[in-house]
Amino acid sequence: MLQVRNINKVYSGRKAFRALTDLSLTIREGEFVGIMGPSGSGKTTLLNVISTIDMPSSGQILINGSNPYKLRKNKLAAFRRQQLGFVFQEFHLIETLTIGENIILPLTLDGVRVSEMEERLSSIIQKLGIKDIRDNSIFEVSRGQQQRAAIARAIIHRPSLLLADEPTGNLDSKASRHVMETLQQINETDRTTMMMVTHDPIAASYCHRVIFIKDGMLYNEIVQGQNRSAFYQKIINAIALLGGDANEFSTIRV
Amino acid sequence: MNFLQFAFNNVKRHARKYAAYFFSSAFAVMIFFLYVAFSLHPKILPSTVNEIVSGGMTLGASSIVFFSFIFILYSTAVFVQARSQQFGILTILGMTKRQLRFMLFLEFSIIGVGSILTGTVTGLVFLKLFLIIASLAVGGSSMTFYFPIEALKTTAITYGILFIFISPLSYLFIGRQPLMELLTVRRRKLRFRNSSYIFATIALCCLIWSYVQAFRKDIGTFLIAFMVIHIGLYGLFRHVLPIIMRWMKKIRSLFWRKTNLLKLSETELRIRENGLMFYLLTILWTITCLCVVVLVSIRFLMDVTPNKEPFQLYYVSNLNNPKQDTHIQYIEQSLKQTGVTYSKQRIPLLRFTTTPENYVDYFMRYQDYVRLGEFYKSPITPLQEGEALWLSRGKENMAKNRTSIQIPNHSSSLQLLKPLDTKKNWMPELRGKNGSVLVITDSLYKELAANTAGESMTFFGYQFTNSNNALTLFALVEKGLGQEGVQDRYQYSLAAYYEYLFQQMPYIVIFIGLFITAVFFTAGASFVYFKIYSDLNKDLVQFRALYNIGVSIPELYQIVKTRVVLMMGLPSLFAILNSAGLLLFIKQQDDTMFKWLPFIVSFVLFILIQTCFSLILRKRYWAHIENSLK
Numbered sequence: 105m106l107q108v109r110n111i112n113k114v115y116s117g118r119k120a121f122r123a124l125t126d127l128s129l130t131i132r133e134g135e136f137v138g139i140m141g142p143s144g145s146g147k148t149t150l151l152n153v154i155s156t157i158d159m160p161s162s163g164q165i166l167i168n169g170s171n172p173y174k175l176r177k178n179k180l181a182a183f184r185r186q187q188l189g190f191v192f193q194e195f196h197l198i199e200t201l202t203i204g205e206n207i208i209l210p211l212t213l214d215g216v217r218v219s220e221m222e223e224r225l226s227s228i229i230q231k232l233g234i235k236d237i238r239d240n241s242i243f244e245v246s247r248g249q250q251q252r253a254a255i256a257r258a259i260i261h262r263p264s265l266l267l268a269d270e271p272t273g274n275l276d277s278k279a280s281r282h283v284m285e286t287l288q289q290i291n292e293t294d295r296t297t298m299m300m301v302t303h304d305p306i307a308a309s310y311c312h313r314v315i316f317i318k319d320g321m322l323y324n325e326i327v328q329g330q331n332r333s334a335f336y337q338k339i340i341n342a343i344a345l346l347g348g349d350a351n352e353f354s355t356i357r358v
Numbered sequence: 359m360n361f362l363q364f365a366f367n368n369v370k371r372h373a374r375k376y377a378a379y380f381f382s383s384a385f386a387v388m389i390f391f392l393y394v395a396f397s398l399h400p401k402i403l404p405s406t407v408n409e410i411v412s413g414g415m416t417l418g419a420s421s422i423v424f425f426s427f428i429f430i431l432y433s434t435a436v437f438v439q440a441r442s443q444q445f446g447i448l449t450i451l452g453m454t455k456r457q458l459r460f461m462l463f464l465e466f467s468i469i470g471v472g473s474i475l476t477g478t479v480t481g482l483v484f485l486k487l488f489l490i491i492a493s494l495a496v497g498g499s500s501m502t503f504y505f506p507i508e509a510l511k512t513t514a515i516t517y518g519i520l521f522i523f524i525s526p527l528s529y530l531f532i533g534r535q536p537l538m539e540l541l542t543v544r545r546r547k548l549r550f551r552n553s554s555y556i557f558a559t560i561a562l563c564c565l566i567w568s569y570v571q572a573f574r575k576d577i578g579t580f581l582i583a584f585m586v587i588h589i590g591l592y593g594l595f596r597h598v599l600p601i602i603m604r605w606m607k608k609i610r611s612l613f614w615r616k617t618n619l620l621k622l623s624e625t626e627l628r629i630r631e632n633g634l635m636f637y638l639l640t641i642l643w644t645i646t647c648l649c650v651v652v653l654v655s656i657r658f659l660m661d662v663t664p665n666k667e668p669f670q671l672y673y674v675s676n677l678n679n680p681k682q683d684t685h686i687q688y689i690e691q692s693l694k695q696t697g698v699t700y701s702k703q704r705i706p707l708l709r710f711t712t713t714p715e716n717y718v719d720y721f722m723r724y725q726d727y728v729r730l731g732e733f734y735k736s737p738i739t740p741l742q743e744g745e746a747l748w749l750s751r752g753k754e755n756m757a758k759n760r761t762s763i764q765i766p767n768h769s770s771s772l773q774l775l776k777p778l779d780t781k782k783n784w785m786p787e788l789r790g791k792n793g794s795v796l797v798i799t800d801s802l803y804k805e806l807a808a809n810t811a812g813e814s815m816t817f818f819g820y821q822f823t824n825s826n827n828a829l830t831l832f833a834l835v836e837k838g839l840g841q842e843g844v845q846d847r848y849q850y851s852l853a854a855y856y857e858y859l860f861q862q863m864p865y866i867v868i869f870i871g872l873f874i875t876a877v878f879f880t881a882g883a884s885f886v887y888f889k890i891y892s893d894l895n896k897d898l899v900q901f902r903a904l905y906n907i908g909v910s911i912p913e914l915y916q917i918v919k920t921r922v923v924l925m926m927g928l929p930s931l932f933a934i935l936n937s938a939g940l941l942l943f944i945k946q947q948d949d950t951m952f953k954w955l956p957f958i959v960s961f962v963l964f965i966l967i968q969t970c971f972s973l974i975l976r977k978r979y980w981a982h983i984e985n986s987l988k
């Protein structure tokens with residue numbers, strides 16, 4: 105499904121900065137992968153490079169066997185809105201639109217029938233618990249609600265690859281679990297491949313596999329076994345190894 | 359770091375944020391300065407004897423002052439609004455209200471002084487440029503550069519006062535808002551005032567009623583309509599259009615289609631937010647459009663008006679005028695020297711005082727008349743014995759309609775005929791108590807030449823085929839021949855000189871009019887520019903977001919296009935409607951004054967200019983967006 109080969113990313117600014125170094129990874133169809141790592145380790149950069157928002161300095165990316173960077177600009181736009189779904193760290197909701205309109209935006213651009221849009225919208229806002237704020241402007245809702253709207257927008261067109269940058273960053277544990285369960289469900293029913301950046305070990309424990317990144321390099325990788333709470337414990341240990349403080353996280357069962 | 363340094367650094371570091379505000383202020387200052395400098399120009403000032411011209415000038419002056427004030431006030435409000443978050447943070451950090459006020463005062467002083475300096479300096483440069491062009495267009499040395507000290511003073515004082523008043527005023531803009539509102543920039547939500555159906559209906563009625571009045575002939579109601587339409591227009595932008603937009607958004611199959619989702623929401627928001635601006639722009643552009651109509655109409659009138667004075671310069675020499683040859687030589691040499699090309703007519707004349715009215719009439723031969731006819735390519739009137747053709751009427755009293763005249767020492771009387779071609783003046787009014795020029799048959803002329811009661815003289819007429827340096831020529835001739843008018847043995851006339859000046863008058867009017875119109879056009883466009891650019895940083899983020907979720911570049915361009923077309927097009931459309939209504943009404947009152955052709959030309963011109971402006975605006979704005987997407 106997704107192949108990342110020897111990606112390097114250098115930000116050329118006043119001071120050139122190497123954000124990704126020789127990074128390679130493969131994600132299979134229908135897999136749910138978590139990406140973790142300290143702040144500034146290059147997680148967002150990696151997602152941006154995969155999602156064709158940012159160009160890698162070198163290396164190759166193949167999505168479904170084809171290289172999106174070879175597409176012409178307008179084809180690329182169509183590719184993005186049909187094949188990919190994003191949840192951005194800064195949401196990127198459109199100010200002029202209401203929450204509901206923001207969510208259906210990818211569908212309108214593709215010329216989907218109104219009745220179908222209506223249907224999908226009502227089911228998705230029901231699932232994510234943002235039904236009541238459908239007609240609010242984005243300034244009238246909390247960040248957590250904005251985040252859920254951003255998630256809804258990313259999945260409403262049933263992309264084949266969903267890239268999410270800290271989708272639970274602003275949510276409390278209940279809402280966060282809700283979102284993760286929704287994602288898991290979509291992953292299972294639609295077989296959507298997912299890649300999620302997170303700092304939250306509980307959220308990460310929903311993944312099939314968690315990849316750790318440090319200083320722009322692949323650091324570690326752990327795979328879910330039978331048991332989610334064991335997986336959670338492994339994640340916490342890995343974070344401790346990475347330099348985080350293991351005591352930060354309690355060993356509660358999830 | 360003391361407070362002054364803090365304020366200065368604040369301006370310096372956020373240069374980009376301030377730039378738009380700074381430039382629009384400087385622009386307003388420049389326009390004002392240029393206008394004052396023009397109206398106080400030593401050569402224009404005395405030439406504004408014409409009532410219409412001076413009336414137009416005052417009207418122009420007041421509207422320019424009004425709009426540059428409004429412009430500055432408006433951009434201040436936008437500017438302060440855009441920075442409200444910064445004020446909020448500063449307040450949180452413990453800046454007292456007094457300090458905040460002082461900071462604003464310092465900032466506005468810095469910007470004020472800066473923009474006054476920039477505005478006047480660029481104004482001076484433009485003044486020089488304009489005057490060079492003007493003197494090329496009008497000719498001669500009428501439009502020389504002068505150092506406009508008065509204008510400098512007026513501008514500095516006017517805008518100095520304005521900027522002093524702006525800082526407390528700007529404080530008013532933010533002073534009322536609670537800290538919470540300052541911090542969370544809920545700008546969009548705050549401005550989301552509701553539209554009311556009642557007001558919308560009233561506005562629509564006002565608008566339609568006003569436009570209908572244009573088809574009636576009643577001046578009284580039209581004047582009322584003139585005021586009522588303002589309510590209609592404001593209500594239209596503030597209530598009617600938002601309601602229409604809301605309705606359109608309810609039609610799912612329209613609204614939920616492609617980029618319509620983005621375009622319509624954006625349009626609705628812009629109309630809601632900028633109702634006042636749309637209204638102001640409409641009024642501004644209505645005036646602009648009318649200016650264009652007036653200018654074009656004058657231009658058309660100028661072409662239609664026939665040349666009244668057939669000879670720009672003429673010299674009539676009595677018999678035995680010793681200076682005749684030197685004068686003629688001098689004139690022709692001057693013509694050559696100034697590069698004026700001409701054709702020359704030499705016509706012998708006889709002068710008699712004729713009865714019964716005792717007028718001084720000039721007689722010319724039929725053969726000269728035929729020659730003139732060929733020259734003018736005009737039909738000539740056949741002449742019989744005993745008749746005289748009235749070629750120029752002179753100052754003849756119309757009430758005393760002469761039909762026949764009697765020449766002294768001549769037996770038969772002459773029947774007066776009117777020529778076929780009455781549109782054109784063939785001969786000038788010559789001096790004398792009347793001075794009509796009459797054509798008589800060659801044989802009669804020969805007979806009368808021997809008549810001692812008359813005087814014979816020679817007429818030298820010069821018709822200019824190019825009159826670029828006419829003003830210099832006139833000065834030269836006046837120097838060589840002395841005061842124009844009747845001398846002992848000759849008379850010469852620069853009568854055309856006055857006519858020439860009078861003809862140049864429309865040029866001066868056109869010139870000033872062009873200037874005012876250009877100012878109005880740019881003022882409107884920069885209004886829009888400023889409005890669009892004040893949101894640039896926010897828009898860059900939004901466009902980035904749209905691009906990221908897969909909106910293609912052409913679709914993004916469509917959005918930008920819609921925005922600019924809306925901001926420029928909507929007010930322009932109503933400006934055209936307003937002007938058309940007004941013109942229609944005037945045309946009904948007096949059909950002769952306006953013709954359709956100039957109207958249509960003006961509207962096309964207006965639309966063309968607006969299209970150019972919006973194209974430039976769109977391209978420039980799009981360049982910003984496209985750059986940020988790379």
Ligand SMILES: Nc1ncnc2c1ncn2[C@@H]1O[C@H](COP(=O)(O)OP(=O)(O)OP(=O)(O)O)[C@@H](O)[C@H]1O
Nearest residue numbers: 115117121123141142143144145146147148149150
């Ligand atoms: N546009 C940019 N120009 C220069 N350097 C950048 C740019 N964007 C990111 N960086 C740098 O690249 C590194 C990786 O950034 P990135 O945003 O990928 O971090 P992250 O892992 O997503 O962090 P966080 O968990 O805080 O979101 C950081 O050190 C950052 O300073």
Ligand SMILES: [Mg+2]
Nearest residue numbers: 147148193269
């Ligand atoms: Mg990040």
